[in-house]
Amino acid sequence: MEKNITPHSFRHTHTSLLIEAGVGIKEIQQRLGHTDINTTMNIYAHMTANMEEKASQQFSKLMKGLLL
Secondary structure, three states, X not given: OOXXXXXXXXXXXXXXXXXXXXXXXXXXXXXXXXXXXXXXXXXXXHHHHHHHHXXXXXXXXXXXXXXO
């Protein structure tokens, strides 16, 4: 099966990389040109949820280090 790479594919990849790099959703919204942050959140919420989980795990590691 052949996949077509579209400008939208590049836009989505670009945004995914920004999210993974920890760039704030407000900055991403502005970069994408969304007038409403909810548009950005609705499209990329699954990725930001992954980042929230990673942040929680990192915080747990930090707290464990303080308790030992």
